Amino acid sequence: MPGLYRCWLLQQQTIKQAGHSIMRIFVTGATGFVGSAIVEELIGAGHRVVGLARSVAAATALLACGAEPLRGDLEDPETLHAGAASADGVIHTAFNHDFSRFQASCEADGRVIETLGAALAGSDRPLVITSAIGILPQGHLLEEATLPASGPAAHPRAASEKAANVVAERGTRVSVVRLPPSVHGDGDHGFVPAAIRFAREAGVSAFIGDGMNQWPAVHRADAARLYWMVVERGTTGSRYHAVAEQGVPFHDIAEVIARRLDTPLASKSPEEAAPHFRWFAHFAAMDVPASSEWTQKQLGWTPSEVDLLKDVDRPEYFLV
DSSP: OHHHHHHHHHHHHOOOOTTOOOOEEEEETTTSHHHHHHHHHHHHTTOEEEEEESSHHHHHHHHHTTOEEEEOOTTOHHHHHHHHHTSSEEEEOOOOOOGGGHHHHHHHHHHHHHHHHHHHTTSSOEEEEEEEGGGSOSSSOBOTTOOOOOGGGOOGGGHHHHHHHHHHHTTOEEEEEEEOSEEESTTOOSHHHHHHHHHHHHTSEEEETTSOOEEEEEEHHHHHHHHHHHHHHOOTTOEEEOOSEEEEEHHHHHHHHHHHHTOOEEEEOHHHHHHHHGGGHHHHTOOOOBOOHHHHHHHOOOOOSOOHHHHHSSGGGGOO
């Protein structure tokens, strides 16, 4: 209820500012962790929001928040095309995070982006898609101009940025927002909660090697504000980094988890990491420090929410 009440307050406080163009914006993933925050930001800025809703529950939540639901899902290209065609802009955040069929999910995301782009081609209506910092080549500070590897070394998730390039060539004003490994805040169900689950199950909070591999991070509210700015002012082909903290050592995340769970903190070798972390081992080893300097300068985006370690160091992150 507090979330719905906040949506209602945002709706009541909406003011049309001088020179501010009100848009009808179609949002996929509108009831998700990041998407729901984006919807709140857009409504607070005075925009009309249409959210893709897979279920009655999702449609009800969108209505309560002041958004218009459009029943359908990512496997329904006709609905996706219709939602985009009737909008002044589109923000695409939905993605199937079933890691057992990750390659297929990435390929499907590329098709969704091409469908949305086709509905907007030839107009100046923006399409904002979602990518990930983690798909970029590791070993150096990652900037907005850094491109994913291509060919055999390409990351499966790079299909999204490849599709963005395709729709840009076809005349769509498409921009990319890259999210870091940790988008944190109340309701987080991503990588930090996964690390907590593994630590709870094993009775030890682990890191790999010296644990100095770095994760960039952003609070979901800061990320939502960036999406809002990009849909209003983003330029074709640009990549924007939703990065508030350039790099948080994984060791420090594991240390907070160990203290909160009252478990030992331990280093694992790469060989030991596989059975401990299982599917999560790749992410626990990820070293992808990233800058958002260009993004902040271009859009005037200034992250202001609590940082990752302070956010995680709360009881809310450890509720079973």
